[in-house]
Amino acid sequence: MEPQPSQYPSAPQPATPGDVAPPPYRIHSITGVVLATFCGMPLGGSVVLAINYWRWGQKAYAVAVVTGGLLTTAVIAWLAFVLPAAVPALAFLVPQPVIAYVAGRWLQGHRIDAHRAAGGARVSPGIDALIGLGITAVTIGPFIALFLAVTVIGGLNPDALMERQEYVDFGDGQVVYYFDGATRADAQQLGEALVNGRYFDDSAPSEVAISGHGTSREISFAGADGAWDDPANVAYIEELSEYIAPDIGGKPFTVLLLDPNLYEQKRCTLIDTWQCTPTG
Structure with missing residues (x-):
């Protein structure tokens, strides 16, 4: 009697890297987070991180990180207002990108690395810089407009x-x-x-x-x-x-x-x- 073919399915063969489709979306890199923070304060960096969370379907995390960035930006603005004028601007500017890098790596570093390892594309850091500049324009723009109105239209001495x-x-x-x-x-x-x-x-x-x-x-x-x-x-x-x-x-x-x-x-x-x- 001839042996019957096996009725059990054959084990699936592991897929090779070339067989796995890369993620269909682009994410923002840690470099982008740093640039967005440099150009748009902590709020800029938090928005970039929030976009990543949103694309991963983690909307609650996106809202939380933007809220944290907004509060941090408000605290920095308050400190800049109440601290003596002798405190150099670098004391506010330098720590922000450094903290953005550390926070970005801690919150999303592993997932960003995995995305890149899977062949996923990233958003150009230039776009992140523009996001930061846009946030700066929206948040600081009204104060600049008020300053110009008081000095140029109102005639007040800007130096004074x-x-x-x-x-x-x-x-x-x-x-x-x-x-x-x-x-x-x-x-x-x-x-x-x-x-x-x-x-x-x-x-x-x-x-x-x-x-x-x-x-x-x-x-x-x-x-x-x-x-x-x-x-x-x-x-x-x-x-x-x-x-x-x-x-x-x-x-x-x-x-x-x-x-x-x-x-x-x-x-x-x-x-x-x-x-x-x-x-x-």
């Missing part, structure tokens, strides 16, 4: 606006700004002297600025149009400067009379005498 970031508030809109070497203690002493001299009298908002130190100190008073050419007002500022001199380190120092848009119109020096020179 950038310098006047740190101040001491004495209430009712009466503030003393300090920058360019002047300290918060200097601004506090100047403000207290202005309160004692009744320049800060709670009757109206008033802005004064102190900059420099030692003999290079400058005190800036912003006034109404033409106030720098009013002899009575200039005489009052001279009297006030003599009064506050002992409280801010003594003479000499320079007094700047500014217009309402914070442009310098007259420069006065208080040494043994009071001398003023128009500069506007």
